[in-house]
Amino acid sequence: MISYDPAAKRLGGYLIDAGLLSPSQVDVALNDQESTGMRFGDIIVERGWVKEQTIEYLHRKIIELEREIGQPLDKGVLQTSYSLHRLKKTAHSI
Numbered sequence: 001m002i003s004y005d006p007a008a009k010r011l012g013g014y015l016i017d018a019g020l021l022s023p024s025q026v027d028v029a030l031n032d033q034e035s036t037g038m039r040f041g042d043i044i045v046e047r048g049w050v051k052e053q054t055i056e057y058l059h060r061k062i063i064e065l066e067r068e069i070g071q072p073l074d075k076g077v078l079q080t081s082y083s084l085h086r087l088k089k090t091a092h093s094i
């Protein structure tokens with residue numbers, strides 16, 4: 001049986017699962033990271049692909065939870081969680 005290592009999953013994978021980045025965008029950001037030494041999250045924020053608040057939300061609500069329970073959340077849970085977060089933000093700004 002293969003054991004799940006939640007620490008091995010990177011931010012780019014979570015963003016792809018949430019439908020916020022494409023695999024090619026992750027590749028571009030990883031290449032930028034290698035050439036500049038910048039952090040992955042800083043690169044995608046600077047490029048305007050994802051807001052910093054989105055990364056913070058994802059880390060707080062999904063990544064930490066997966067690491068705590070020691071197994072991945074279903075991809076649909078990730079997409080639903082982020083969609084609910086966006087709806088709440090929209091409702092508060094109206």
